[in-house]
Amino acid sequence: MLQKKICMLGAFAVGKTSLVSRYVTSMFSEKYLSTVGVKIDKKTLVVGDETVMLMLWDIYGEDSMQKVQMSYLKGASGYLLVADATRRETLDKAASLHERAREVTGDVPFLLVVNKSDLVAQCEIDDAALQPLLNQGWSVLRGSAKTGLGVEEAFSSLTQRMVGG
Amino acid sequence: MAETPRIVLDYLAALVLETRSPAYIRVDGLGGILGWGGDTPAYRLPSLAEGEPVGLVLSAVDGLIPHTGEPIRLPAVELNSGQFVDVHVFGGDDHTWVLLTDATLETMQQAMLQQRLNEVNLIRGWHARAADDQITRSEAGELISELPAFTEEGERLEVSVLQLYFALPQHSGPVLATDDLDPLGRVLRAATEVITHESGYVTSMAQDSLVAMFGVLPTGSSPQIHAIRAARDAVAAVREAGSIGGENGSVAAGISSGFVSVGLVNVAGSRVFVAVGPSLEAAGNLARSADSGTVLVDVATLKVAGDAGAGFKSSGEAYALDLN
Numbered sequence: 001m002l003q004k005k006i007c008m009l010g011a012f013a014v015g016k017t018s019l020v021s022r023y024v025t026s027m028f029s030e031k032y033l034s035t036v037g038v039k040i041d042k043k044t045l046v047v048g049d050e051t052v053m054l055m056l057w058d059i060y061g062e063d064s065m066q067k068v069q070m071s072y073l074k075g076a077s078g079y080l081l082v083a084d085a086t087r088r089e090t091l092d093k094a095a096s097l098h099e100r101a102r103e104v105t106g107d108v109p110f111l112l113v114v115n116k117s118d119l120v121a122q123c124e125i126d127d128a129a130l131q132p133l134l135n136q137g138w139s140v141l142r143g144s145a146k147t148g149l150g151v152e153e154a155f156s157s158l159t160q161r162m163v164g165g
Numbered sequence: 166m167a168e169t170p171r172i173v174l175d176y177l178a179a180l181v182l183e184t185r186s187p188a189y190i191r192v193d194g195l196g197g198i199l200g201w202g203g204d205t206p207a208y209r210l211p212s213l214a215e216g217e218p219v220g221l222v223l224s225a226v227d228g229l230i231p232h233t234g235e236p237i238r239l240p241a242v243e244l245n246s247g248q249f250v251d252v253h254v255f256g257g258d259d260h261t262w263v264l265l266t267d268a269t270l271e272t273m274q275q276a277m278l279q280q281r282l283n284e285v286n287l288i289r290g291w292h293a294r295a296a297d298d299q300i301t302r303s304e305a306g307e308l309i310s311e312l313p314a315f316t317e318e319g320e321r322l323e324v325s326v327l328q329l330y331f332a333l334p335q336h337s338g339p340v341l342a343t344d345d346l347d348p349l350g351r352v353l354r355a356a357t358e359v360i361t362h363e364s365g366y367v368t369s370m371a372q373d374s375l376v377a378m379f380g381v382l383p384t385g386s387s388p389q390i391h392a393i394r395a396a397r398d399a400v401a402a403v404r405e406a407g408s409i410g411g412e413n414g415s416v417a418a419g420i421s422s423g424f425v426s427v428g429l430v431n432v433a434g435s436r437v438f439v440a441v442g443p444s445l446e447a448a449g450n451l452a453r454s455a456d457s458g459t460v461l462v463d464v465a466t467l468k469v470a471g472d473a474g475a476g477f478k479s480s481g482e483a484y485a486l487d488l489n
Contacts (some may be wrong), residue, residue, distance in 0.1 A: 003227060003228075005227065005228050012286070013283055013287055023263050032283075032284070032287075033280065034279045034280045034283045036241055036249075036272050036275050036276040036279055037240060037242060037243060037249055037268075037272055038225075038239065038241065038243065039239020039242075040224050040241040040242070040243075042224070042241045042320065047199050055224055055227060060241075060279075060282075063282070063286060065282065066279075069238075069239075069240060071237050071238060071239060072239060074228070074229055074237055075227065075228025076228075087290060089290075104363060109428075130418075163485065
């Protein structure tokens with residue numbers, strides 16, 4: 001069985017833990033509990049003929065007071081960048097984390113999830129804001145850990161690219 | 166740096182052994198366990214066995230072995246047991262060493278601080294957006310009362326409630342180039358900034374008033390002190406921000422302290438912060454009866470205000486501070 005490490009990267013309170021929780025346990029909680037350090041969850045999925053064990057590294061969110069230690073990304077086969085659709089600044093944070101992650105992981109697959117996309121009325125990340133990233137070749141998905149929108153797709157799409165499927 | 170005396174190094178080693186429960190696992194180039202030692206039982210890891218892949222015991226080191234470069238440190242890795250451990254990976258003796266040191270206590274302490282810090286940062290962001298939103302809504306005569314809140318369960322808290330009443334100047338002359346064309350939004354932003362700086366939580370905004378609570382978010386001093394400081398600064402900030410064509414409007418503040426019940430209710434699918442208690446109405450009454458440029462506070466606020474209460478004078482059953 002293949003084993004692949006995926007890191008969750010993003011600003012604080014964008015929903016990284018909620019995305020992992022939705023994907024691994026199909027559960028969601030409205031309660032916000034900030035992550036400290038890193039928690040590793042596992043999930044097995046089948047991609048083509050391959051069974052893949054995903055090691056999901058849910059890393060604390062970055063804020064103005066603490067930067068994410070990039071040592072967590074050693075050995076990662078890919079990473080999910082997460083932004084909060086209701087907070088425009090989290091898109092910029094995702095972009096800066098991507099730059100720093102690249103220095104450790106090299107050219108591994110990644111994908112941007114614009115989480116909380118169910119909050120349409122409060123959306124601050126419109127298509128125009130995403131267009132420059134799409135132009136750079138980024139893969140972008142709108143998703144919601146709350147409703148489940150795009151969650152399976154995000155992880156399976158990234159995994160397919162990691163295993164070359 | 167001067168050489169550290171042996172006695173200090175010995176002390177540090179003993180301290181680490183006592184407080185950090187160091188444990189090590191020695192692995193071969195393929196990640197197979199060769200041996201282990203130290204306080205491994207402290208981490209309630211799955212059974213250690215020679216030849217087993219170390220990744221089965223500690224998934225955090227999967228993909229990191231063999232390791233020959235600079236040591237790697239993975240801080241605060243959460244174990245299945247709920248403990249937090251710093252994981253150190255380094256090479257030597259043709260083997261890779263995995264060292265674990267307990268970080269549970271400091272991580273839990275950091276978690277509490279981080280939670281509060283993130284909540285405050287989120288609320289600051291919401292305040293800023295609410296103030297911006299008010300610009301749009303004020304044109305339609307709508308009020309803002311639904312701000313996201315950080316607490317899920319109802320609580321009874323001792324708070325100070327600050328209410329500001331303001332009126333923008335009725336300016337009929339030419340608008341100066343320096344004037345913002347939307348003074349209401351400017352006023353709300355200025356007041357919100359001051360209140361947030363004093364760890365206050367803005368609970369509602371309208372076209373002529375703003376209500377904030379102190380004691381809902383963690384504060385360095387008593388809520389009463391923060392509320393009075395915020396009121397002083399807010400009166401000045403609102404006056405300046407609300408100026409049109411060189412003319413000032415009016416602004417007055419009322420503060421009442423006491424217990425309120427706070428919590429969240431669902432309204433049309435959104436969580437709405439709700440607070441109930443006599444201090445809310447009392448603060449509004451004080452603000453309404455205060456003259457422009459005046460802060461009016463109740464006895465419950467002033468008696469624990471310390472130095473922040475300097476300058477207040479008795480005014481009926483309340484105390485007034487004239488900032489004119």
